[in-house]
Amino acid sequence: MRNALVSAENLQLTLKTDFSSEEQALTIKHSIKQVMLESNKESLKLEAMKRIVGLIAKGKNASELFPAVVKNVASKNIELKKLVYVYLVRYAEEQQDLALLSISTFQRALKDPNQLIRASALRVLSSIRVPIIVPIMMLAIKEAATDLSPYVRKTAAHAIQKLYSLDPDQKEHLIEVIEKLLKDKSTLVAGSVVMAFEEVCPDRIDLIHKNYRKLCNLLVDVEEWGQVVIIHMLTRYARTQFVSPWREDAMFDENNEKAFYDSEEERKVEQTRPYIMDPDHRLLLRNTKPLLQSRNTAVVMAVSQLYWHLAPKHELSIITKSLVRLLRSHREVQYVVLQNIATMSIQRKGMFEPFMKSFYVRSTDATHIKTLKLEILTNLANEANISTILREFQTYVKSQDKAFAAATIQAIGRCATNISEVTDTCLNGLVLLLSNRDETVVAESVVVIKKLLQTQPSQHSDIIKHMAKLFDNITVPMARASILWLMGEYCEHVPKIAPDVLRKMAKTFTNEEDIVKLQIVNLAAKLYLTNSKQTKLLTQYILNLGKYDQNYDIRDRTRFIRQLIVPNEKSGALSKYARRILMAPKPAPVLQSAFKDRDRFQLGTLSHTLNSQASGYLELSDWPAVAPDQSVRNVEVVEPQKNGNAVKVESRSESESGSESSSSESSSESGSELDSDSDSGTDQKKNTKPKPVQSKPVIKVRSTTEYKHALLLIIMTKYILIHIVLSISTQFFVNCMCSLLHLCVFLACQFDAVSWHVHVSLQASSPVFVPETSHELLHRMTGKGLSAQYRFTRQPCIYGNSMVSLQLTLSNSSDQALENIHISEKSSTGQNIHRFNAIERLEPQASVTVSMGVDFNDSTQAANFQLCTKEDEFSVSIQPAVGELLLPITMSEADFTKEQGKLMGMNESSATITMKPENVSSQSVNRKVVSVANIGVIPSSQENIYRFAGKTVSSGSLVLVSVALKDPDAVITINTEKTVIGSMLLRQFKTALTNSGP
Numbered sequence: 001m002r003n004a005l006v007s008a009e010n011l012q013l014t015l016k017t018d019f020s021s022e023e024q025a026l027t028i029k030h031s032i033k034q035v036m037l038e039s040n041k042e043s044l045k046l047e048a049m050k051r052i053v054g055l056i057a058k059g060k061n062a063s064e065l066f067p068a069v070v071k072n073v074a075s076k077n078i079e080l081k082k083l084v085y086v087y088l089v090r091y092a093e094e095q096q097d098l099a100l101l102s103i104s105t106f107q108r109a110l111k112d113p114n115q116l117i118r119a120s121a122l123r124v125l126s127s128i129r130v131p132i133i134v135p136i137m138m139l140a141i142k143e144a145a146t147d148l149s150p151y152v153r154k155t156a157a158h159a160i161q162k163l164y165s166l167d168p169d170q171k172e173h174l175i176e177v178i179e180k181l182l183k184d185k186s187t188l189v190a191g192s193v194v195m196a197f198e199e200v201c202p203d204r205i206d207l208i209h210k211n212y213r214k215l216c217n218l219l220v221d222v223e224e225w226g227q228v229v230i231i232h233m234l235t236r237y238a239r240t241q242f243v244s245p246w247r248e249d250a251m252f253d254e255n256n257e258k259a260f261y262d263s264e265e266e267r268k269v270e271q272t273r274p275y276i277m278d279p280d281h282r283l284l285l286r287n288t289k290p291l292l293q294s295r296n297t298a299v300v301m302a303v304s305q306l307y308w309h310l311a312p313k314h315e316l317s318i319i320t321k322s323l324v325r326l327l328r329s330h331r332e333v334q335y336v337v338l339q340n341i342a343t344m345s346i347q348r349k350g351m352f353e354p355f356m357k358s359f360y361v362r363s364t365d366a367t368h369i370k371t372l373k374l375e376i377l378t379n380l381a382n383e384a385n386i387s388t389i390l391r392e393f394q395t396y397v398k399s400q401d402k403a404f405a406a407a408t409i410q411a412i413g414r415c416a417t418n419i420s421e422v423t424d425t426c427l428n429g430l431v432l433l434l435s436n437r438d439e440t441v442v443a444e445s446v447v448v449i450k451k452l453l454q455t456q457p458s459q460h461s462d463i464i465k466h467m468a469k470l471f472d473n474i475t476v477p478m479a480r481a482s483i484l485w486l487m488g489e490y491c492e493h494v495p496k497i498a499p500d501v502l503r504k505m506a507k508t509f510t511n512e513e514d515i516v517k518l519q520i521v522n523l524a525a526k527l528y529l530t531n532s533k534q535t536k537l538l539t540q541y542i543l544n545l546g547k548y549d550q551n552y553d554i555r556d557r558t559r560f561i562r563q564l565i566v567p568n569e570k571s572g573a574l575s576k577y578a579r580r581i582l583m584a585p586k587p588a589p590v591l592q593s594a595f596k597d598r599d600r601f602q603l604g605t606l607s608h609t610l611n612s613q614a615s616g617y618l619e620l621s622d623w624p625a626v627a628p629d630q631s632v633r634n635v636e637v638v639e640p641q642k643n644g645n646a647v648k649v650e651s652r653s654e655s656e657s658g659s660e661s662s663s664s665e666s667s668s669e670s671g672s673e674l675d676s677d678s679d680s681g682t683d684q685k686k687n688t689k690p691k692p693v694q695s696k697p698v699i700k701v702r703s704t705t706e707y708k709h710a711l712l713l714i715i716m717t718k719y720i721l722i723h724i725v726l727s728i729s730t731q732f733f734v735n736c737m738c739s740l741l742h743l744c745v746f747l748a749c750q751f752d753a754v755s756w757h758v759h760v761s762l763q764a765s766s767p768v769f770v771p772e773t774s775h776e777l778l779h780r781m782t783g784k785g786l787s788a789q790y791r792f793t794r795q796p797c798i799y800g801n802s803m804v805s806l807q808l809t810l811s812n813s814s815d816q817a818l819e820n821i822h823i824s825e826k827s828s829t830g831q832n833i834h835r836f837n838a839i840e841r842l843e844p845q846a847s848v849t850v851s852m853g854v855d856f857n858d859s860t861q862a863a864n865f866q867l868c869t870k871e872d873e874f875s876v877s878i879q880p881a882v883g884e885l886l887l888p889i890t891m892s893e894a895d896f897t898k899e900q901g902k903l904m905g906m907n908e909s910s911a912t913i914t915m916k917p918e919n920v921s922s923q924s925v926n927r928k929v930v931s932v933a934n935i936g937v938i939p940s941s942q943e944n945i946y947r948f949a950g951k952t953v954s955s956g957s958l959v960l961v962s963v964a965l966k967d968p969d970a971v972i973t974i975n976t977e978k979t980v981i982g983s984m985l986l987r988q989f990k991t992a993l994t995n996s997g998p
Contacts, residue, residue: 049083078114085120089127100128100798103136110140115149122152126159129837130798134167145177150186157181157192161199175201182211187218191226194233202618208237209632212280216287224296231291231302234284235602236618238310241630242281244623245312277312280633285311292322297333300326301340305603308344309620317351324355331366338372340603342595345379353380356388361396361404370396370404378411379593386415386422390429397433397441406444409433413448414591417455427452431463434470443476450482453490454588461493468497472504477513484519488526489586499534502527506538509545517554521546522582525561529579539565765890767794768937769930774809777876778867785814786821786842786869788876792884793851794934799834802954803853804884808836811847818842823852824866824873831855831863856880858954858978882984886950886959888936896938896947900960903975909982910973915965916996922946925963928992933985935961952978961985963993 031048052069069087109121122144126137141163144156160174178200181193194215197207208215215230222230284306291303304319326337345352352359359373359380374396381389393415396408409430416426430452433445446467453463467483474480484505491498505512505520512520524542527535546558564582567575574581601608607617773791780787789809797803812818822838836850854863862877891899918924925946926937935950948961959982960975972989974982 046080046083049080049087053083053086078117081109081117082120085117085124088124089120100130100133103128103133107136107140110143115147115151118144118147118149119152119155122155122159126162129162129166131167132798134163134170137163137166138170138173141174141177145181150184150188153181153184153186153189154192157189157196160196164196164200171200175204175207179207182207185214185218187221187226188223190215190218191222191229194226195229198229198233202233202236205237205240206632208233210635212237212633213283213635216280216283219287220290224294224299227291227294227296228298228302231288231299231306232604235306235309236620238281238284239621239623241628242278242310242623243625243627245277245281245310278627278630280630281310285315289318292319297326297329297337301337301604304340308603313348316348320351320355324352324358327358331369334369335372336604336609338369338376339595339598339609342372342375342379342593343598343603343608345376346593346595347599349380349382352376353382353385356380356385360392367401367403370401371407374404374407374411375593375595378414379595381415381419383419383421386419390415390422390425394429402438402440405438405441409441409444409448410591413452414593416452417591423452423455427463431466434467439474439476442470442474443479446474446479446482450486451589451591453486454586461490464490464494465497468494468501471501477515480512481515481519484516484523488519488523491523491526491530495531498523498527499531499538502535502538502542506542506545509542514551514554517546517549517551518557521554521557521561525565526582528565529582764796765888765936767888767930767934769927770794771931775879777808777878778874780811780813783867783874784872785812785816786818786867786874787811787813788867790878792880792934794884796887797834797853797953799853800832800855802855802857803832803834804856804880804953806852806854806878807849808852809847809849810839810842812842812844815844817844819870821867821869824868831857831861833863833865854878854880855954856885858885858952858957858981860885860984881988882981883933883935883988885953885981886934887953888934888950890936891938891949893938893940893947896949896960899958900962900975903958903960903977906979907977907982908973908975909979909986910971911986911990912969912971913990913994914968915970915993918996919993920965920967925965925993929961929963929989932988932992933959933961935959952976952981959985961989963989 049069069084103125106121106125109117110125112118112121122140125133125140137159141156141159144152144159147153147156156177160177163170164174174196178193178197181189182197184190184193197204201207212234215234219227219230288303288306291299294300294303300322304323307316307319323337323341327334329337341352356377359376361370361373365373377389377392390412393408393412397405397412399405399408412426412430416423427449430445430449433441434449436442436445449463449467464486468487471480471483474483484501487494487498487501502520502523505523509517509520520542524535524539528539532539543558543562546554547562549555549558564575564578598608598611601611601613601617602620605617606614770793771791774789775791777788777790778786788811790806793805793807795805797805799805810821819841820838821842823833823835825835832855834853836852839848839850842848856863860880860882862879864875864877866873867876868874919928929935929946929948930937933948933950935948938947938949940947944965946963946965948963950959950961951957952959955978957977958975959978962973964971964973970993972986972993974986974989976982
């Protein structure tokens with residue numbers, strides 16, 4: 001290690017120290033970078049990688065260490081290589097250009113003897129989200145799907161989802177891989193491949209038929225999150241393949257209480273029942289039942305929803321205890337479970353009535369948990385337990401949680417509506433609450449009493465009078481409006497009190513809330529029709545006040561009421577029916593549960609929790625009227641033959657048809673092929689003379705196009721890497737490391753495989769100068785907290801050969817998180833724009849950097865598009881400088897002179913300028929020229945002539961620039977077919993070379 005580096009002992013001590021400040025963090029990261037780049041000790045590198053992974057685990061950003069880490073991707077130390085892959089999986093998508101440099105290393109790692117290395121390599125490869133490597137990813141997934149290790153096959157199933165999100169056009173090829181992996185007998189693979197099935201092709205139920213019984217049998221041994229995915233998939237499958245067990249002719253015994261694990265009672269099927277459950281239907285219910293005792297909440301919830309949607313009604317009671325057990329978990333779990341119980345308790349009250357005390361509210365419960373428990377208790381209320389529930393509610397009303405107390409009053413109102421025997425009791429209790437000191441309780445009581453009085457108004461005039469006496473003490477607008485509505489609606493029952501209330505309201509009309517003013521106008525109109533002698537003048541006064549109110553709704557209502565109740569010449573025939581309109585009997589409101597209609601969503605899903613269909617939700621289909629053919633789930637077993645090899649493979653298939661075999665994890669690829677082909681070959685098993693088993697392996701020929709593209713990319717990648725090593729002594733290498741991958745991909749797209757061996761005189765090169773200047777795309781004031789800046793990276797764009805590569809920095813300067821930041825699909829005007837992937841969430845004061853590509857068509861016309869968030873859209877534009885529309889190329893001086901001779905006449909632009917003395921040096925001329933345009937420096941044998949070459953990004957037209965110094969003048973010459981670009985460049989070069997400074 002060089003003297004500039006600290007000693008290994010000091011580095012080791014630095015790596016073990018913790019940090020609390022940003023300065024200490026930078027020091028440690030610098031030490032880690034030195035170790036990873038220049039240390040020869042594998043143990044020290046391993047210590048550094050452990051610290052890096054520790055930083056990632058703590059949520060720290062370690063992306064700047066990517067170049068140092070990726071250098072060790074080919075390490076021979078297994079532990080170090082594992083940690084490197086862990087890091088690459090985290091940052092491969094952010095640092096795609098550097099990750100692509102190691103593609104050949106990842107491909108070699110796919111053949112590594114260690115299964116963890118093979119799986120990690122595939123995981124990193126699938127994390128590089130660049131469309132150009134899709135063929136390589138597809139080949140890697142297909143090979144990994146036949147790997148001997150079930151862990152690698154599991155990783156292949158995970159990679160399927162990533163590839164599908166990157167390129168949906170690969171769906172058919174991915175379905176073939178999924179179909180093969182679904183036949184895998186390893187419990188480690190089952191959950192992952194079903195997840196891939198749900199993401200890629202959830203409608204392909206035909207893929208499940210042959211694997212249905214195997215999945216049911218493997219379910220108990222699958223890892224927990226795989227069980228959740230499989231159960232949800234099998235729930236959808238069962239609803240399409242079996243008839244409803246809820247038919248009326250099934251005649252199930254509702255009082256039959258079964259033991260939790262009493263399988264003997266399940267086997268006793270009464271012969272007298274017209275409905276006979278499909279054996280496969282029963283298999284699913286029987287194999288999921290033990291999972292009700294799982295320690296994982298999601299598994300228990302998945303089994304519960306399966307029983308709710310698939311099991312006969314008399315068997316639903318077995319899930320009750322399991323759901324009640326989950327209420328001892330965290331409040332987040334309680335919230336989801338209580339929502340599902342609330343939905344179930346509406347249709348099946350008897351399920352949870354024995355456990356009613358489990359839903360009593362505790363003082364430590366959060367408000368949303370209290371509200372859900374209150375909802376369930378209200379659903380469970382009946383004539384037998386209503387007295388107990390009302391006593392519990394009386395305690396809740398006194399709660400210090402005002403929102404919960406108000407919800408309790410609403411629950412009392414629902415109980416009074418649903419159970420007529422306690423209506424009077426509830427009303428009397430609510431009337432007593434009108435004397436409560438808490439305004440929230442009083443207001444909610446008034447609103448509920450108003451709804452209850454609509455059912456029997458004539459019998460409760462005393463309550464209306466009592467509420468009128470308390471009117472002056474009630475300040476909540478909704479409660480005051482409710483009392484006024486009652487006075488107007490039943491004014492004939494209180495003929496002496498209603499006019500007096502109107503008189504008081506006339507005094508305070510201008511100070512009331514809008515909702516109260518509207519009810520005052522309604523009360524005045526109704527009293528005018530029923531008792532005009534006493535209220536005529538009051539009504540006219542109130543209508544005059546409302547005529548000039550600031551709220552237009554009140555002014556409109558006032559004009560309408562005046563024309564309706566006060567006849568005049570302009571009044572039409574409508575005024576004759578004023579009494580029938582205003583005094584028409586109103587139907588009593590229906591107080592029902594907020595969970596009444598939630599059963600339209602599958603229990604346990606996000607859509608059910610939100611009560612709104614979420615993205616990706618798959619609806620449960622209705623039960624089929626006639627059961628589909630159950631033979632589609634039959635798996636035919638090939639009879640064993642006398643040949644030793646055939647007997648071994650076929651007997652293995654037969655023995656493993658019901659459960660996982662101990663040898664399934666070590667099955668060979670040829671064995672998998674025989675298993676997959678056994679179904680198609682069963683038609684020939686009846687032949688009298690069986691064919692001998694061939695000893696030659698069967699080779700599956702893949703598409704020629706796939707091999708051509710993949711092989712071409714591999715060859716070119718290795719060629720460029722060799723070229724890089726050979727040219728490491730060049731002066732631009734160190735500064736242009738990040739651009740090498742772009743060059744590789746660019747060349748891969750430019751040159752044809754047939755002519756690859758031919759020497760190419762015009763080669764793309766790395767940019768000599770990359771400006772750090774950023775341009776404002778969206779100001780934070782205009783973007784409502786979202787600001788955006790862009791800069792030109794001067795790299796070949798990985799999204800398209802004709803696109804200019806840009807880097808966007810998005811910042812959130814607001815105090816709220818921004819969601820779904822993306823570019824609108826309808827945004828681009830004339831240019832082709834490659835949009836960056838949508839940013840799901842950007843936290844306050846946070847920034848994120850993304851890349852995009854724009855095809856400007858060799859024009860400086862601005863690219864206009866819409867930058868959108870979840871709530872807003874902002875029109876933005878990117879204005880390219882003419883120098884950013886070029887890519888640098890390398891060529892010899894002779895080739896430069898030759899090409900320049902072809903671009904004379906109208907293709908040449910030149911100008912003579914007087915240069916500043918400080919601009920005459922070669923370094924100054926080179927710096928100023930390459931700062932204006934992204935062009936390469938051409939070696940020149942003439943001392944006073946400087947040559948530069950580039951080509952346009954979109955069309956590939958040559959742009960040749962020469963600067964000839966003739967003291968004290970200089971001649972700038974530009975040769976290109978793009979005369980507009982040439983003239984614009986000439987003006988900018990003149991300005992740059994005549995000005996002093998950098």
